[in-house]
Amino acid sequence: xxxxxHFISAFWPEPLRLILFLVGILSFVGLNAAxxxxxxxxxxxxxxxxxxxxxxxxxxxxxxxxxxxxLMSKQLIVxxxxxxxxxxxxxxxxxxxxxxxxxxxPWSRNLAACNLNVGLLMIFAxxxxxxMAIMLGGWSSRNKYAIISAARVVSQNVAYEIPMxxxxxxxxxxxxxxxxxxxVQHQAGPIWKWYFFRWDLNPLAPVTxxxxxxxxLAETNRAPFDMAEAESxxxxxxxxxxxxxxxxxxxxxxxxxxxxxxxxxxxxxLGGWQSPIGxxxxxxQSVFGVLLGIFWxxxxxxxxxxxxxxxxxxxxxxxxxxxxxxxxxxxxxVSLITLILSSAMIKLFHP
Amino acid sequence: xxxxxxxxxxxxxxxxxxxxxxxxxxFKPTVTVQYPHESLKMPERFRGHIELVRDPETGKAVCFACxxxxxxxxxxxxxxxxxxxxxxxxxxVTHYVLDFTKCSLCGSCVEACRDGAxxxxxxxxxxxxxxxxxxxxxxxxxxxxxxxxxAAGQSFPPAxxxxxxxxxxxxxxxxxxxxxAHTPPKPLATEAPKxxxxxxxxxxxxxx
Numbered sequence: 001x002x003x004x005x006h007f008i009s010a011f012w013p014e015p016l017r018l019i020l021f022l023v024g025i026l027s028f029v030g031l032n033a034a035x036x037x038x039x040x041x042x043x044x045x046x047x048x049x050x051x052x053x054x055x056x057x058x059x060x061x062x063x064x065x066x067x068x069x070x071l072m073s074k075q076l077i078v079x080x081x082x083x084x085x086x087x088x089x090x091x092x093x094x095x096x097x098x099x100x101x102x103x104x105x106p107w108s109r110n111l112a113a114c115n116l117n118v119g120l121l122m123i124f125a126x127x128x129x130x131x132m133a134i135m136l137g138g139w140s141s142r143n144k145y146a147i148i149s150a151a152r153v154v155s156q157n158v159a160y161e162i163p164m165x166x167x168x169x170x171x172x173x174x175x176x177x178x179x180x181x182x183x184v185q186h187q188a189g190p191i192w193k194w195y196f197f198r199w200d201l202n203p204l205a206p207v208t209x210x211x212x213x214x215x216x217l218a219e220t221n222r223a224p225f226d227m228a229e230a231e232s233x234x235x236x237x238x239x240x241x242x243x244x245x246x247x248x249x250x251x252x253x254x255x256x257x258x259x260x261x262x263x264x265x266x267x268x269x270l271g272g273w274q275s276p277i278g279x280x281x282x283x284x285q286s287v288f289g290v291l292l293g294i295f296w297x298x299x300x301x302x303x304x305x306x307x308x309x310x311x312x313x314x315x316x317x318x319x320x321x322x323x324x325x326x327x328x329x330x331x332x333x334v335s336l337i338t339l340i341l342s343s344a345m346i347k348l349f350h351p
Numbered sequence: 352x353x354x355x356x357x358x359x360x361x362x363x364x365x366x367x368x369x370x371x372x373x374x375x376x377x378f379k380p381t382v383t384v385q386y387p388h389e390s391l392k393m394p395e396r397f398r399g400h401i402e403l404v405r406d407p408e409t410g411k412a413v414c415f416a417c418x419x420x421x422x423x424x425x426x427x428x429x430x431x432x433x434x435x436x437x438x439x440x441x442x443x444v445t446h447y448v449l450d451f452t453k454c455s456l457c458g459s460c461v462e463a464c465r466d467g468a469x470x471x472x473x474x475x476x477x478x479x480x481x482x483x484x485x486x487x488x489x490x491x492x493x494x495x496x497x498x499x500x501x502a503a504g505q506s507f508p509p510a511x512x513x514x515x516x517x518x519x520x521x522x523x524x525x526x527x528x529x530x531x532a533h534t535p536p537k538p539l540a541t542e543a544p545k546x547x548x549x550x551x552x553x554x555x556x557x558x559x
Contacts, residue, residue, distance in 0.1 A: 047373050051381045314373040315366070330359060
């Protein structure tokens with residue numbers, strides 16, 4: 001690994017390395033966003049005991065490409081009286097934070113596009129732009145359903161940002177760093193070193209993980225918290241007036257955000273690239289070790305992504321006051337309790 | 352406090368139960384029938400349009416054109432003609448047309464038939480853009496099937512119909528399609544051209 005790094009640093013100057021990582025991240029996100037739609041449709045079908053898409057390609061594998069071709073061939077309509085600039089800007093504002101945030105995710109040892117010291121902070125700083133993007137999209141399309149939906153999204157995301165950030169503050173206290181790669185390093189070793197199982201640092205660790213996961217669902221506007229696009233009530237929510245690829249980008253951004261949320265949950269609670277069975281197959285410093293790290297990271301991340309689909313096709317949409325009740329009456333108090341408990345534990349036992 | 356904790360616990364429990372049920376469904380086989388590629392087999396008592404019943408011995412229609420069905424039909428959609436062929440004891444049907452555009456699938460014809468010569472078919476993929484497709488020449492269909500089966504070397508179509516009130520000999524005779532029947536092919540081969548074209552000789556039909 002060292003030799004490869006020397007080789008890379010000697011022959012590939014920094015800009016080239018950056019471009020390579022950027023292209024990698026962009027293609028990874030694009031591929032995932034497209035194929036998570038396929039996973040979603042196949043998963044939905046299986047949960048309802050249907051086969052799902054089967055016609056386009058083997059097992060419908062070319063379905064996302066066909067969908068994209070269809071969306072791109074559609075006309076981009078800007079409604080009359082809409083704020084054209086903001087209307088066009090909103091999908092990009094939705095997509096770009098997810099892309100930027102994925103740059104700091106460590107996919108394996110020494111494999112992050114940008115190993116920021118304040119990675120966690122950066123993700124949450126950019127994460128809040130999503131809300132504004134939906135707000136702008138809903139407002140600028142000059143449609144009452146879209147505006148109602150956008151208002152709902154804002155109140156929902158504000159409500160769920162609080163427990164999420166409380167959980168993240170707890171995790172920062174527990175780990176003592178905001179660098180995601182270091183957070184994963186701290187979880188090296190057997191499975192009980194993962195922060196999901198660190199009772200000694202955070203007595204409510206699994207609950208913390210659950211709160212993070214729930215908030216992630218709410219922040220990405222996924223079922224059962226999909227107030228943003230409550231089809232039966234608000235046509236297509238904030239995206240009502242979007243056609244063609246404008247809608248497609250919103251759609252892709254939803255999956256990119258899910259990917260980001262699941263990757264973050266993996267890093268914070270499930271040990272990132274660390275193997276759950278220990279390093280049975282030799283040193284993790286080798287190229288093989290790095291590949292193995294990617295493998296474990298993807299297993300954990302895609303399990304979480306699958307559970308997102310699983311949850312979507314299990315639970316009906318919550319009512320709006322139920323959603324806010326859950327946040328203000330349960331998640332925020334519980335996350336405050338975890339914050340206090342873990343700070344006490346750290347002060348008393350791990351000074 | 353206690354109540355709300357209990358509420359959280361039961362709520363969480365119900366969420367877990369729901370997820371357990373859906374994941375159970377996830378791993379069960381799918382139940383979809385990919386319709387254009389495959390279709391369901393209709394149950395035995397499905398009441399589709401009518402079709403003529405084949406005599407498993409001769410391979411020809413059981414019907415002898417008594418015209419009871421024609422008279423029983425309230426929509427006037429059945430046309431039957433029969434003729435007495437040379438050397439035959441009974442009359443036999445030479446023309447049987449069902450106008451499915453008028454048929455209401457009431458089943459009076461099948462009820463009226465005393466010899467079990469017509470029955471409900473199990474066919475239901477009948478969509479068409481042409482009206483002519485619903486004027487069904489059931490006799491011609493039966494004969495074509497028989498000729499095709501003969502050409503393929505079988506005595507009569509493999510799916511030998513089960514006659515409701517079977518003639519006593521039908522049960523004893525070896526009607527399994529694999530057995531190359533000795534007797535049926537010959538008379539069939541000679542008679543086929545005559546029977547297949549009822550129109551050239553319209554003088555034959557005796558109207559009751």
